Amino acid sequence: MKKIILSAIVCFGLGVNLANAEETNIPTLAAVFQMNTTDQASVAAAFGKFAQSDCRKSMPAGIRIMQETFNGDEDISHSVIWNFADAKAMTQSFGALGQCRAWADTAAVLSQQVEFKSQQLMITLAAGGDYTKDSVYVIWQMNISDEATYLAAYEKLMKAQIEEGVVTGAYGLWRVQGGANSDVTHVAFSGAADMETLLSNSTPSKSFVAFQKKVAGLRKVHRRNINVVMADL
Secondary structure (H helix, E strand, O other), rough: OOHHHOOOOOOOOOOOOOOOOOOOOOOOOOEEEEEOOOOHHHHHHHHHHHHHOOOHHHOEEEEEEEEEEEEEOOOOOOOEEEEEEEOOOOOOHHHHHHHOHHHHHHHHHHHHHOOOEEEEEEEEEEEEEHHHHHHHEEEEEEEEEEEOOOOOHHHHHHHHHHHOOOOOOOEEEEEEEEHHHHHHOEEEEEEEHHHHHHHOOOOOOOOHHHHHHHHHHOEEEEEEEEEEEEEEE
């Protein structure tokens, strides 16, 4: 786990402008660690204990554990998302782990109960809403060939969907800044307060149909998942 965490500590020329985004508390950077475990209770207890430690409370980071509820044949049971306001907050937080006894105890449990599958560093291109009010998300893993054109179409779509009442939770578009592969270069997400609300908007709106036609030649959707929030630490 230490090796995985350290691999995300790098410097980037980010150059991201969220001036046109809706009001949001979604951070600029997210380090996403995907894993598989058959002992969710032990992993949850280990992270819960870490969350109560002084070193965790002093970290400029948000930590969310997601349960990969409907993800097809993907061999992943959970994702741990570390959210940061900027690169400085990320390096401070990960740097502190090496001096944190509570994290050493958590890492010991993870080494026994978890198989890590991937690690990716995401940068937010567009976002809106309050993610702390959501309990479930639709996740789109995509390959995008023309980011600027897609981003403009995406922002137009989300504005229309908010006006139509289709999108009621937080949303965002991430670029995979570190850890991208030929299948996935970007990730989009749209949240809801609960599963009932999410599924009530499952029929594509007119604006979404128009958006799909516009970006058909720009993107390929690799996977569409539904994930549930397990804990915020």
